[in-house]
Amino acid sequence: MLAIAIIMLIVSLAILLFKLSLPAISKFGIGFIWGQVWNPISEEFGALPFILGTLTTSFVALLIATPLSISVALFISEICPKKIGHIIGIFVEMIAAVPSIVFGLWGIFSLAPWIQNSATPFLKSTLGFLPLFQGPSYGIGVLAASLILAIMIIPTISSFCREVFRTIPLQTKEAALALGATRFEMIKITILRPSFSGMIGGVVLGLGRALGETMAVAMVIGNSHRLAISILAPGSTMASVIANEYAEASNAMHMASLGYIALLLLVVTLMVNGLARFIIWKWSPKI
């Protein structure tokens, strides 16, 4: 019964968003997805800057958070003494409890100045030849949003991975050690390899949070509607533009276009989840 209710909920959500965005869908069609202009005055709307913003921030966040989270999980479950591991685990999970607006404030007041004064000069001197790291940095921007997202999803990924690692039987590990494997080889063979699909699951959960995170991102991403390649430039995500403009949408088409973005966000999220499920299914160890 409840399961049906949950399915109904998702379906009715999609229907509601579809209804809301109908004027925009009939006016812009599928071209909305690669439209680059977002101008509420001339009623010209395109979602590309926001789709790219969402994908870039989430991708960069995953790039930073995944190795960190897996190492944290490994450290806690395998390397350090149990008691200390337990305490560290609690602290890592506490990050998940910090309200996103607090992260946003921290982002504006500490992270952004650090990016502007320390990280940007370093990135420019080492990787400055890439278009990704060109243009002036104001501190706030795509990079700041990605870093905040990375921190926010670390507890999600790492606690998921920890649970996965915990399912590995002690005997397997001991067997590996008994066969002469070093500790590193033991971790590689008996823990990481069988846990692969589980770790992907954790990463997907993190990605889900990153795609939809709104408040902290809206506070540090710079909220510009212009398309930019550099991750130092200000940008916008799908969630942040909805949060910013929904309350004071200036006309019906503006409102419908925001609805269209919400619909796309739903589709992107479902697609990412589906893809991850496919990966898990494909790579699960066949028994």
Add this chain to the structure above:
Amino acid sequence: MKNIIILGLCLMSFSLGAITKINGAGATFPYPIYSKWFSEYQKNKHDVEFNYQSIGSGGGIQQLLKQTVDFGASDAPMSDEDLKSAAWPILHIPTVMGAVAIVYNLEGAPNNLKLSSEVLVGILMGKIVKWNDPALKLLNPKVDLPDKDILVVTRADGSGTTSVFTDYLSSISQDWKTKVGNGKSVSWPVGVGGKGNEGVTGLVQKSQGSIGYVELAYAITNKLKVFALENSQNEFVLPEIDSTSQSAASLTTKDFSGDLRISLVNAKGKKAYPISAFTYILLPVKQGNVQNKEIKNFLLWALTKGQKFAPELHYAILPKKLSESLIKKITQLKD
């Protein structure tokens, strides 16, 4: 025991019945003065209770059109379409005035640098990108302006403040009017966006070389540096409560008699600050409605005794001519 509870419930329902509850929703900008007014007004009048939700001008108009509130409040006047779709005729009653200050953060620079309307548009269009641009130097010959990038900070969320500001920009520059236009959210050619006045304030405070626009109250309470802005008479005027009031001083009784959706930007008058605006209470013209009658009584109070609370909260009071004609207008309405 049971009896006491019943008695208590009876008393509660009795007292509830005697109080007229009035719901309003709308602009965040006048929220501090409105809540001050409500609490002062209720000190002498215990049988009305105001509940005002500061959900934004657009939200206030929507709620009013959907008839979920007794009055609305908005910084930007309602559009003709919205007025047509309302169930009742809706009067725009200006309550206080506000100004948009152009603020900046530049280390070593004095407060109150001069800014002409042309240079302002140049900066916002991305044509002037450095603080030591000749045009800025020409306006401030005595100041040693550094070779630093200008960072423009705008509002990311739709807002009445943006509406007033872009209304001003459109009135001074044809280029702006055709390329960007005016409204609650516009497609900014340059810069980064902060959420809310507090977001813009925070970004300006944190970023060296930034220029932004906020409501006057935020500039004052956060001690931001403000530009002296060129007005229609080519005078450089600081955003202050008096200079804001001055921008409505040139209006005549004839202006007040008709539609009160008047734009005050770039007003005449040597002392007038050019980016000023009314904030409105949107009053539906209903008859035989208790709430409506109480709102009118409240407005009559707000336009007279209430005005003196405005300056301490950094709002400009209405010119006397205007409040008098408004009072006349309200008292002529049938209850």
